[in-house]
Amino acid sequence: MAKIKVYGAPWCPDCRRVKKFLTEHRARYDWVDVDQDIQAHAEVRRLQNGGQTIPTVVFDDGAMMVNPSNHTIAAKLGLNLRAERDVYDLAIIGGGPAGLAAAIYAAREGIDAVVVDKGALGGQAGATQQIDNYPGFPDEVGGADLAARFVAQARRYGVELLSAVEVAQLALDGQDVTVALSSGQQLCAGAAIVATGSSYRRLGLPGEDELIGAGVHYCATCDGPFYHGADELLVVGGGNSGLEEALFLSQFAGRVRIVEQSPALKGSALVQNKISEHPQFTVHTNTEITALTAKAGKLHEVSARDGATGELLTWRPDAAFIYIGMDPNTGFLRQSLHLDQWGFVTTDDTLATSMPASMPPVTCGPGRPNSSAPRSARGSPR
Numbered sequence: 001m002a003k004i005k006v007y008g009a010p011w012c013p014d015c016r017r018v019k020k021f022l023t024e025h026r027a028r029y030d031w032v033d034v035d036q037d038i039q040a041h042a043e044v045r046r047l048q049n050g051g052q053t054i055p056t057v058v059f060d061d062g063a064m065m066v067n068p069s070n071h072t073i074a075a076k077l078g079l080n081l082r083a084e085r086d087v088y089d090l091a092i093i094g095g096g097p098a099g100l101a102a103a104i105y106a107a108r109e110g111i112d113a114v115v116v117d118k119g120a121l122g123g124q125a126g127a128t129q130q131i132d133n134y135p136g137f138p139d140e141v142g143g144a145d146l147a148a149r150f151v152a153q154a155r156r157y158g159v160e161l162l163s164a165v166e167v168a169q170l171a172l173d174g175q176d177v178t179v180a181l182s183s184g185q186q187l188c189a190g191a192a193i194v195a196t197g198s199s200y201r202r203l204g205l206p207g208e209d210e211l212i213g214a215g216v217h218y219c220a221t222c223d224g225p226f227y228h229g230a231d232e233l234l235v236v237g238g239g240n241s242g243l244e245e246a247l248f249l250s251q252f253a254g255r256v257r258i259v260e261q262s263p264a265l266k267g268s269a270l271v272q273n274k275i276s277e278h279p280q281f282t283v284h285t286n287t288e289i290t291a292l293t294a295k296a297g298k299l300h301e302v303s304a305r306d307g308a309t310g311e312l313l314t315w316r317p318d319a320a321f322i323y324i325g326m327d328p329n330t331g332f333l334r335q336s337l338h339l340d341q342w343g344f345v346t347t348d349d350t351l352a353t354s355m356p357a358s359m360p361p362v363t364c365g366p367g368r369p370n371s372s373a374p375r376s377a378r379g380s381p382r
C-alpha cells in the first residue's frame with residue numbers, strides 16, 4: 001500500500017480515527033503532530049490554501065484529503081467495498097482467524113461464502129506484534145504475517161472478502177438471512193456465521209474518551225512505536241494480553257509499570273516469568289486506577305489506590321495502555337437476537353438463538369435478483 005502522511009494532533013478525535021483505520025489495514029504512514037511542528041502547521045495551511053482543518057492526509061501520488069471518512073480512505077487504498085453478487089450460500093460476519101477459518105472450510109466443501117469485516121481482515125491477530133502460541137510456529141510468528149496467510153489461503157479457495165464494510169443488521173427472510181451493509185448493499189444468504197470477536201474494555205473513568213489517542217491507548221502494536229524513548233509507559237491489566245503487550249512496549253520505554261486490580265497477576269506462568277526476570281518492569285497488584293488527569297489535551301497523571309493499604313498513588317507515564325478484558329462486538333445484533341446484559345448472544349439447551357427457524361419470505365424469494373445462483377448450503381440460519 002502507498003506511503004501516507006497524516007497531519008493531526010493528539011486531541012483530535014478524527015485524527016485518532018484515521019490513524020486507527022490505517023493501522024488496522026496495515027497501511028504505512030507517517031504521523032506529524034502539528035502542535036509540535038510549526039513547519040507542519042504551515043504545510044497544512046499551504047495544502048488547504050489557508051485552511052487548517054485536521055486530519056489532513058497526503059498520499060504518495062500527491063492526492064490530499066481533509067478529514068476523510070473511513071469509506072473514502074478505503075476506496076483510495078483500493079479495498080473491496082462491494083460484494084460481487086447479492087446472493088451467497090453463506091455470509092460470515094467477522095474477518096478474524098475464526099471467520100477466515102470458517103470461510104476456508106466452507107469453500108473446501110463447495111459452499112459459496114462471503115466474509116464481511118468492519119475493520120481489517122485478520123482481526124486482533126493482525127494487530128498483534130508477535131504470536132507465540134499458534135500451532136505450527138515454534139519460533140513465534142508476526143500477527144500481520146499470520147493474518148496475511150489466512151487471507152491468502154481464503155482467496156486461493158475463491159472466498160470473497162470485504163473489509164472496511166460494517167454490517168448494520170441481520171434479519172430473517174423465509175429460511176434465508178438478509179445482511180444489511182453500511183454501504184447500502186443488502187446480501188442474502190442461506191446461513192450466517194457471526195465471528196465478530198470482542199473489543200478492549202475501557203476503564204470508564206471521567207475524561208477517558210477525550211484522552212484516547214492522546215496518552216490513553218488500547219493497542220500497543222498500533223501506538224507503542226510513537227513513544228520510542230519514553231521514560232515510562234503504564235499498562236493496566238495483568239492478564240495475558242496486558243503482559244504480552246507490556247513486553248512489546250519494553251523496547252520503547254525505560255520503565256514499564258504494570259497495574260493489576262486483582263491480588264495477583266493473571267497471565268500464564270510463562271509470560272509472568274518473562275516479566276519477573278525483566279529489570280524494566282515494576283508491578284503493582286491489588287491496585288485500582290481511580291483517575292486520569294489531562295494537561296494541554298494529553299494524559300498528564302494517573303492516580304491509583306492500593307487495595308491493601310488504602311495508599312493513594314500517582315504516576316506520570318508518557319502513556320497508559322489499557323487491557324482489562326473484552327466486550328463482544330454484537331451491537332448490530334440487538335434488533336435481531338436476544339443478548340444478555342454483557343452483550344453475549346443467548347441460546348437454549350440446543351444452542352439455538354432467539355431467531356425463529358423461518359419467516360415469510362420478503363426479498364430473498366424466487367423473484368429476488370440473482371436468486372438463481374447456486375445454493376449448496378440452504379437450511380436453518382441458526
